[in-house]
Amino acid sequence: MEQMNKVNIGDYVQFPYRDNSSLKLTGYVVNILINTVVVDVSEMLKNEEHQDIEVRQVVKHDQYKKIEISRDNVS
DSSP states (O other): OOOSSOOOOOOOOOOOEETTEEEEEEEEEEESSSEEEEEEEEHHHHSOOOOTSSSEEEEEEOEEEOOOOOOOGGG
């Protein structure tokens, strides 16, 4: 089977939150599965008022966009 993943573990991605598609979440990939990736958004949630959002999000491959971000810029 051909590997078709766009991202690697540790890459940052941005994706719409499943309960509110106008909210864009940003996090880094912690696991890559067949049809999805698991993304940790804890760094983003530290500075936000979205306490009801789970720290780990499961995202379909066609729902995220890989972004370039420096870990130094994430507080």
